[in-house]
Structure formats: structure tokens, C-alpha cells
Amino acid sequence: xxxxxxxxxxxxxxxxxxxxxxxxxxxxxxxxxxxxxxxxxxxxxxxxxxxxxxxxxxxxxxxxxxxxxxxxxxxxxxxxxxxxxxxxxxxxxxxxxxxxxxxxxxxxxxxxxxxxxxxxxxxxxxxxxxxxxxxxxxxxxxxxxxxxxxxxxxxxxxxxxxxxxxxxxxxxxxxxxxxxxxxxxxxxxxxxxxxxxxxxxxxxxxxxxxxxxxxxxxxxxxxxxxxxxxxxxxxxxxxxxxxxxxxxxxxxxxxxxxxxxxxxxxxxx
Amino acid sequence: xxxxxxxxxxxxxxxxxxxxxxxxxxxxxxxxxxxxxxxxxxxxxxxxxxxxxxxxxxxxxxxxxxxxxxxxxxxxxxxxxxxxxxxxxxxxxxxxxxxxxxxxxxxxxxxxxxxxxxxxxxxxxxxxxxxxxxxxxxxxxxxxxxxxxxxxxxxxxxxxxxxxxxxxxxxxxxxxxxxxxxxxxxxxxxxxxxxxxxxxxxxxxxxxxxxxxxxxxxxxxxxxxxxxxxxxxxxxxxxxxxxxxxxxxxxxxxxxxxxxxxxxxxxxxxxxxxxxxxxxxxxxxxxxxxxxxxxxxxxxxxxxxxxxxxxx
Numbered sequence: 030x031x032x033x034x035x036x037x038x039x040x041x042x043x044x045x046x047x048x049x050x051x052x053x054x055x056x057x058x059x060x061x062x063x064x065x066x067x068x069x070x071x072x073x074x075x076x077x078x079x080x081x082x083x084x085x086x087x088x089x090x091x092x093x094x095x096x097x098x099x100x101x102x103x104x105x106x107x108x109x110x111x112x113x114x115x116x117x118x119x120x121x122x123x124x125x126x127x128x129x130x131x132x133x134x135x136x137x138x139x140x141x142x143x144x145x146x147x148x149x150x151x152x153x154x155x156x157x158x159x160x161x162x163x164x165x166x167x168x169x170x171x172x173x174x175x176x177x178x179x180x181x182x183x184x185x186x187x188x189x190x191x192x193x194x195x196x197x198x199x200x201x202x203x204x205x206x207x208x209x210x211x212x213x214x215x216x217x218x219x220x221x222x223x224x225x226x227x228x229x230x231x232x233x234x235x236x237x238x239x240x241x242x243x244x245x246x247x248x249x250x251x252x253x254x255x256x257x258x259x260x261x262x263x264x265x266x267x268x269x270x271x272x273x274x275x276x277x278x279x280x281x282x283x284x285x286x287x288x289x290x291x292x293x294x295x296x297x298x
Numbered sequence: 299x300x301x302x303x304x305x306x307x308x309x310x311x312x313x314x315x316x317x318x319x320x321x322x323x324x325x326x327x328x329x330x331x332x333x334x335x336x337x338x339x340x341x342x343x344x345x346x347x348x349x350x351x352x353x354x355x356x357x358x359x360x361x362x363x364x365x366x367x368x369x370x371x372x373x374x375x376x377x378x379x380x381x382x383x384x385x386x387x388x389x390x391x392x393x394x395x396x397x398x399x400x401x402x403x404x405x406x407x408x409x410x411x412x413x414x415x416x417x418x419x420x421x422x423x424x425x426x427x428x429x430x431x432x433x434x435x436x437x438x439x440x441x442x443x444x445x446x447x448x449x450x451x452x453x454x455x456x457x458x459x460x461x462x463x464x465x466x467x468x469x470x471x472x473x474x475x476x477x478x479x480x481x482x483x484x485x486x487x488x489x490x491x492x493x494x495x496x497x498x499x500x501x502x503x504x505x506x507x508x509x510x511x512x513x514x515x516x517x518x519x520x521x522x523x524x525x526x527x528x529x530x531x532x533x534x535x536x537x538x539x540x541x542x543x544x545x546x547x548x549x550x551x552x553x554x555x556x557x558x559x560x561x562x563x564x565x566x567x568x569x570x571x572x573x574x575x576x577x578x579x580x581x582x583x584x585x586x587x588x589x590x591x592x593x594x595x596x597x598x599x600x601x602x603x604x605x606x607x608x609x610x
Contacts, residue, residue, distance in 0.1 A: 030402075125404075
């Protein structure tokens with residue numbers, strides 16, 4: 030069943046178009062930076078972007094930081110929101126369940142394929158970022174500068190980049206869980222996707238509001254950018270750990286709710 | 299008595315205040331071609347979905363192939379082929395890819411025999427030559443055939459079909475009917491949900507009629523359309539029949555007279571003796587339509603009025 034779902038997703042042209050479009054913005058940013066040499070000043074713009082002109086090795090991280098606030102969540106919400114509601118809209122859900130695929134099995138398979146999509150997407154963004162960084166910018170093989178000013182060895186940069194990719198993936202699993210839960214509520218994939226995005230936009234907005242500071246630690250987007258902390262020396266674990274724990278709670282609760290709803294739902298689509 | 303293939307007891311589905319299905323006791327036996335009739339909105343689709351475990355009953359029981367649904371779905375449903383309302387497939391994939399994915403999505407379809415089985419059902423429904431064309435380029439009739447192919451993929455013991463000839467041209471309808479009869483001869487029980495009386499009359503051996511969520515009729519077609527004990531006399535001059543067989547004529551219209559008496563030969567002899575010209579003689583049998591309309595009682599208008607409209 031999992032193999033069936035993976036094959037369905039990765040054989041669908043839309044999946045690859047989404048991933049392709051997602052990479053458009055970081056590539057465009059890289060081209061502009063390389064042509065103009067006008068990097069944002071440190072502390073402004075997306076993280077790492079000010080540093081890439083001097084060290085292209087950091088571009089995978091800059092690329093992730095560029096797509097993280099909006100593009101990546103949209104892509105994840107699109108695929109995850111489509112997971113169940115898309116089948117319902119196409120009418121194939123009733124045939125899958127009468128096959129019988131088993132409701133829990135189907136949901137687990139959808140979950141795995143959505144997680145696979147998140148991982149592949151983040152990896153492709155990082156890989157394209159790496160290529161772009163090598164092509165457009167000077168590469169310093171001797172290692173880069175940590176945000177806190179000390180130097181990191183190339184091995185350290187590589188290791189911490191991998192950790193960051195993992196962290197961003199986990200952050201996106203939270204988005205996927207929201208969209209998948211909404212996807213079991215409605216027969217419209219669009220509604221599921223927009224529902225998930227609405228949650229994220231609300232969360233980002235509340236995060237900027239002083240009056241909401243008491244609930245800020247529980248907002249799903251609160252710790253998204255904490256992967257920057259991997260590049261402090263020593264690594265600043267506090268926000269990273271909190272971010273992972275927060276996403277774990279969201280994913281567990283939402284998937285539980287999705288399962289409870291889907292396992293007992295009347296399929297009338 | 300033969301084994302029950304579908305048996306429901308007091309099946310109820312309530313949506314808010316509306317009882318969409320209101321205490322149904324279905325009884326479909328092995329070897330039946332069962333016609334499940336009802337107007338759109340009478341609860342047919344909800345019932346079919348409850349049989350297959352898609353909709354969960356408010357109360358009552360469903361037994362499919364002798365096992366309790368939806369608990370035994372994983373054991374039972376691989377032995378059931380279903381076409382539920384309209385067919386559905388992934389538009390960007392070919393028909394063959396769709397069938398392969400559907401077969402791989404559940405238990406009871408061996409991976410080794412998958413290719414030959416897919417080839418076989420495509421052949422059966424007349425799509426063998428369709429090649430790699432994506433389903434989104436299929437016509438409605440081709441989609442219907444593909445849906446039927448999906449239902450036949452595991453050589454099911456029971457076929458549950460909802461409007462299987464929808465969207466097909468007369469030729470296609472004929473082909474599907476032949477295919478169903480052939481499968482039936484090979485031992486498949488067929489549960490055919492439809493609002494097309496003619497289709498049911500031609501195919502089915504047993505009939506159930508659903509009216510506003512209640513099963514108002516369930517019997518063998520032969521019993522339902524058994525002779526009424528009257529003879530239909532076709533004649534250019536019905537009034538002379540009335541004169542010759544005084545008191546036995548139940549009704550007349552322009553070219554016909556209905557005469558009490560279950561022996562056409564006797565009626566004929568009496569008429570010929572009186573010199574009444576007779577152009578045709580037959581035992582009177584109620585048509586399925588008359589039976590259904592009578593059983594559906596006060597909602598005859600609903601059966602007529604909503605027919606042909608499709609509910610989504």
C-alpha cells in the first residue's frame with residue numbers, strides 16, 4: 030500500500046512541477062546576487078544570505094531560509110491537503126476503500142508518502158542550493174564563519190547543514206499534519222490546503238504581536254528559523270529542542286485526530 | 299434454501315432527522331441476479347455504501363458472503379467487485395496503470411497473476427486495444443468499461459453494480475448485459491442497483507424495490523409478473539367482445555379487451571363462436587413497471603418525476 034501511494038505521488042507530474050517551481054526563487058535570488066554583488070547587510074533579509082557572497086557553501090541554507098516562510102509550506106500543504114480530499118474529489122477514495130485498502134492503512138500510506146514528499150523537497154532545495162552556490166559564488170574550502178564569529182571547518186559546516194535539513198523537514202511535518210488532518214475533514218483538496226495555510230499565516234501574525242506573547246511559544250511557526258542556531262558556536266540547542274518537541278506534539282495530536290475522524294467517517298464522496 | 303450472499307437486518311441510516319435508509323432486510327442469495335430498484339434519492343446508494351462498509355449504519359446488521367460487515371471487510375471485500383455510482387480513475391495514468399494500482403492497493407490480488415488478470419479484464423470489457431492513452435482522454439463509455447474492469451479484477455463471487463450501463467451507447471449496453479449474463483452463468487451473484495426498469499426486467503431474477511428508505515417489495519421477478527388470471531384480447535372491435543362475453547370483460551380500450559379467464563384458448567373459442575374478429579391473444583401479466591408503481595404507492599410521481607436525473 031505504501032509503495033502504491035509513493036508510486037502514485039512520484040508518478041504524478043504535478044509533484045515534480047511543484048518541486049521545480051519551489052526551486053525557482055532561490056535560483057533567481059542567487060542570479061541577482063551574483064550579478065549585482067548587493068548582499069543584504071548582516072542581520073537583514075533571510076538568514077545566511079549576507080554571507081553567501083563570500084562563501085557559496087552556505088547557499089543550501091540560504092535557499093532553505095528563502096523558501097521556508099511561504100513557498101515550502103505552500104508546497105507541503107498542497108500535497109498533504111490533496112492526500113485524502115483529492116482522492117475523495119476524484120471519486121477514487123470509495124474504490125480504494127471498497128478494494129479494501131483499509132482506512133488506517135490508507136491513512137498511514139498517505140502519511141508516509143507525504144513525509145517522503147517533504148523530505149525529497151527539502152533535499153532537492155538543499156541540493157539545488159548547493160549547486161547554485163558552487164556555480165555563482167566563491168567557495169571557501171577552508172570553512173566558513175559561524176554566526177557568532179568563530180570559524181567552522183568544512184566538515185562542521187557539512188554536518189550542521191545536514192542537521193538543518195533534518196530540522197526543516199521536521200518543521201514541515203507539522204504543516205503536513207495540519208493539511209492531512211483537514212484533508213480528512215473535507216472532500217475539497219483546496220479547502221484542506223487553504224485551511225493549513227490559514228493556520229500558518231495566523232501563527233506568523235500572532236508571533237509578531239506583543240499581546241500574543243503568552244501563547245507565542247506554542248505557535249506552530251514559532252521555532253521554524255531555529256535551524257540558524259546550528260551555526261552558532263557552540264550550537265544553541267534551546268530553541269532547536271523546543272521546536273522539535275513542539276512539532277512532535279502537533280504532529281502526534283493532529284495525526285491522532287485525522288485517524289479518529291477518518292476511521293469512523295461516512296464516505297459519501 | 300441457498301446461502302445468503304447479502305443479508306441485512308433492520309438496516310437504518312439516519313442523517314440528522316432524515317432516515318435515508320429505514321429498516322431494510324435485504325436477502326440476496328447465491329446465483330441471483332438481484333435488481334435493486336428505486337428512484338434517485340430513495341436510499342439505493344446509501345444502502346450500497348453500507349453493504350461495502352463505506353457508510354456506517356446507524357443501526358442494524360450487514361452480512362456479506364456470510365460475514366459481518368464492516369468488521370470482516372478485509373476478508374470479504376476482496377471477493378466482491380464493486381462499481382459505486384460513477385466510475386473513477388486517475389486521469390493522468392493509463393487504464394492499465396489504474397487497474398494495476400487498484401489491484402496492488404488491497405489484499406487478495408496476487409502480484410504474480412496481476413498482469414494476466416489486468417489483460418484479461420481489459421479484454422472482457424472491450425478495452426484491450428486502448429494502449430497507453432491516459433484515462434482523461436477516455437470517453438464516458440470507456441470510463442464505465444474501465445470501472446467494470448476494476449470490479450472484475452479478482453473474479454469476484456459477488457458483483458455490486460450501481461448503474462453499470464450509465465453512459466454507454468445501445469451497443470455497449472448490450473455488450474455489458476451479455477457480459478453480466480455470462481459471468482452469472484459462471485456462478486457470479488450480481489447485485490444490480492438501477493432505476494432503469496427495462497434493464498432490471500431483462501437481466502434480473504429477483505427484485506427489491508426501495509421507496510423513501512423502505513424496502514416495499516422483494517420477490518422473484520417471475521412471481522411478481524405472474525399471470526393475473528385474465529386474458530388480453532386484441533381486436534378491432536372491443537365492444538363486440540363485451541357483447542359476446544357478457545360480464546367477463548374487465549375493461550376495454552380502442553383495440554383491446556381484458557377478459558377474466560386464464561385460458562386464452564377457451565376465450566378464443568367463445569369469441570370465434572360469436573363471430574368476433576380476434577387479432578391477438580395473450581395472458582395478462584403485469585409489467586415490472588406496474589408492479590413497482592403499485593408497490594411504491596403514493597410516491598408514484600416521485601418515481602416518474604425524478605427519473606433520469608442524476609444525483610451527485
